[in-house]
Amino acid sequence: xxxxxxxxxxxxxxxxxxxxxxxxxxxxxxxxxxxxxxxxxxxxxxxxxxxxxxxxxxxxxxxxxxxxxxxxxxxxxxxxxxxxxxxxxxxxxxxxxxxxxxxxxxxxxxxxxxxxxxxxxxxxxxxxxxxxxxxxxxxxxxxxxxxxxxxxxxxxxxxxxxxxxxxxxxxxxxxxxxxxxxxx
Numbered sequence: 001x002x003x004x005x006x007x008x009x010x011x012x013x014x015x016x017x018x019x020x021x022x023x024x025x026x027x028x029x030x031x032x033x034x035x036x037x038x039x040x041x042x043x044x045x046x047x048x049x050x051x052x053x054x055x056x057x058x059x060x061x062x063x064x065x066x067x068x069x070x071x072x073x074x075x076x077x078x079x080x081x082x083x084x085x086x087x088x089x090x091x092x093x094x095x096x097x098x099x100x101x102x103x104x105x106x107x108x109x110x111x112x113x114x115x116x117x118x119x120x121x122x123x124x125x126x127x128x129x130x131x132x133x134x135x136x137x138x139x140x141x142x143x144x145x146x147x148x149x150x151x152x153x154x155x156x157x158x159x160x161x162x163x164x165x166x167x168x169x170x171x172x173x174x175x176x177x178x179x180x181x182x183x184x
Contacts (some may be wrong), residue, residue: 013038013042016038017035017038017039020033020034020035020037020038021033021034021035021141023035024134025037029127029132030123030124030127030132030135031132031134031135032123032134032135032136033134033135033136033137033140033141034136035136035141036116036119036120036135036136036140037136039112039115039116039136039144040112040113040116040117040120042112043060043109043112043113043116044113046105046108046109046112046113047060047109047110047113050105050106050109056101056106056109056110059097059100059101059110059114060109060110060113060114060117061114061117062096062100062114063093063096063097063100063110063111063113063114063115063118064113064114064115064117064118064121065118066092066093066096066114066118067089067093067114067115067118067119067122068118068121068122068125070088070089070092070093071089071118071119071122072122072125074088074089086139086142086143086146089143090143090146090147090150093111093114093115093143093147094147094150094151097110097111097147097151098151098154104151104152104155107151108148108151111147111148111151112144112148115140115143115144115147116136119135119136119140120135123135
């Protein structure tokens with residue numbers, strides 16, 4: 001990635017995430033991690049810079065509902081006995097993100113906005129039942145890390161595959177034939 005203002009903005013965003021990972025805010029009965037708020041605000045900024053805003057907001061809304069549903073299912077179904085909950089969350093959200101959006105930055109923006117909003121909705125839902133839960137705890141950050149790393153790796157593998165296929169296509173077209181026709 002070349003050095004520009006966009007790279008500087010992303011580096012500052014990552015630094016703020018690292019700094020805010022152990023800072024918690026209390027609003028009434030709700031406890032919120034500063035990193036979740038930073039992820040939410042950064043994802044909103046990324047969403048405003050993209051084209052087709054309505055489609056990406058719809059994709060983020062779908063991811064938000066899916067993330068909230070997975071967290072509710074995790075508490076009420078005995079899936080924990082068969083698979084680790086982090087694996088279920090990561091696989092489901094990765095597939096949902098890949099199906100809904102295209103492009104690295106579009107996927108990251110929709111995923112981060114949907115997960116941060118889904119974490120907030122889930123915590124508000126269970127707060128109605130007098131169950132206090134941390135918004136944006138380590139479980140949330142682990143899920144974000146696993147899914148973002150999967151999406152970045154997938155994008156890297158696809159771009160590498162594309163470069164290799166272009167390289168082989170150009171080398172095949174430049175190759176000389178083994179036998180030439182003789183002129184009569």
